Amino acid sequence: MGFRDLNARLLARYGGTVILSRSFPGEPPVNEWDPPNPPVTVSETLAFIVTNAAVELLAADMVLSSDLVGIMATPAGPLGKPKITDTLTAGGKEYAVLDVQPVDADPAGVIHYAIQARV
16 A cells, blocks of 8 residues: 555544635626626635644644644645645635645645645
């Protein structure tokens, strides 16, 4: 079993789920005098394991106690790499993504992302 398989098993066993969402501009209107079309939101449900933030980061107010900090599975759908303009929904709360760090422990690429998000 490779590290990627082990990572997937750990996320499945110990993780919950979050919904990663990104808004895209709506299609341009047919006629220039028509109102703009509303934005389109694309979402994907992903495994997520909540982790603790370092005490130093909490003390420096870089991470708040209400922040969502953890690791998230890589999106398999059209979203690709998470961005700081995305939102995460977990436990009925919507969080703005503040930081996204890829974790590369496999020569084939990113195995999961370290995420910090805030209400």
